[in-house]
Amino acid sequence: MIKNNVLNILKELPENVLLVAASKKRSYIEIQEAIKAGVTIIGENYCKEARSVFERIGRAVKWHYIGIPAKEKHDLLRRKSLEIFDMIETIDSFEFAKEIDSQCGKIGKIMEVLVEVNSGKEAQKSGVLPDHAVELIEKLSILKNIRVMGLMTMGPGFKAAEESRPYFKETKRVFEEIKQMSIPGIEMKYLSMGMSNSYMVAIDEGSNMVRIGTKIYENS
Numbered sequence: 001m002i003k004n005n006v007l008n009i010l011k012e013l014p015e016n017v018l019l020v021a022a023s024k025k026r027s028y029i030e031i032q033e034a035i036k037a038g039v040t041i042i043g044e045n046y047c048k049e050a051r052s053v054f055e056r057i058g059r060a061v062k063w064h065y066i067g068i069p070a071k072e073k074h075d076l077l078r079r080k081s082l083e084i085f086d087m088i089e090t091i092d093s094f095e096f097a098k099e100i101d102s103q104c105g106k107i108g109k110i111m112e113v114l115v116e117v118n119s120g121k122e123a124q125k126s127g128v129l130p131d132h133a134v135e136l137i138e139k140l141s142i143l144k145n146i147r148v149m150g151l152m153t154m155g156p157g158f159k160a161a162e163e164s165r166p167y168f169k170e171t172k173r174v175f176e177e178i179k180q181m182s183i184p185g186i187e188m189k190y191l192s193m194g195m196s197n198s199y200m201v202a203i204d205e206g207s208n209m210v211r212i213g214t215k216i217y218e219n220s
């Protein structure tokens with residue numbers, strides 16, 4: 001089941017689009033099955049889970065942190081967690097980035113990060129407001145142990161994928177604006193947007209990294 005789900009999704013994705021398997025609360029067995037079918041990037045929301053699965057899977061895949069930092073900031077800043085992750089997709093403040101920068105400096109690692117944009121401007125969601133993204137990214141460019149590689153957004157949750165389109169469009173607009181600025185040390189390479197119910201619309205609006213959980217791990 002997982003195998004077919006992954007194969008179907010990979011077939012559907014344009015060549016330039018990366019698949020991140022959002023694997024929160026999935027067992028090692030399930031994740032292993034997804035990897036066997038061709039998944040090369042695992043997205044984890046919880047550091048404790050990530051550490052336990054990483055112990056068994058290791059560097060066979062890339063590891064992206066896609067959780068909400070505020071909730072488990074402390075855990076993410078631990079050396080053991082930072083060593084696992086190849087990318088942190090959810091940077092939403094200078095203070096948080098600075099702490100990651102400082103910890104990464106201690107372990108001699110340059111962490112790739114994405115800045116999370118709160119494209120729906122929702123009070124309960126994390127991420128920087130679209131209008132504040134430029135300012136944050138300019139500040140981040142001075143940090144030596146993190147490298148900004150692009151933007152990520154969730155957007156408000158909808159039943160119909162079409163409703164997500166304006167939020168993806170807005171994030172892409174900010175992405176292009178920052179790209180045009182050619183800020184030293186900032187690479188606008190990845191635009192991470194789109195989940196199980198919305199990834200085709202997200203790709204249509206310029207996403208090149210989709211984070212898919214349900215559609216990989218559950219019966220379709």
Ligand SMILES: *Cc1c(COP(=O)(O)O)cnc(C)c1O
Pocket residue numbers: 022024045066067154195196197211212213214215
């Ligand atoms: C769970 C999760 C996803 C995947 O959501 P699905 O609807 O299950 O595909 C994507 N991004 C983040 C940040 C998540 O936490």
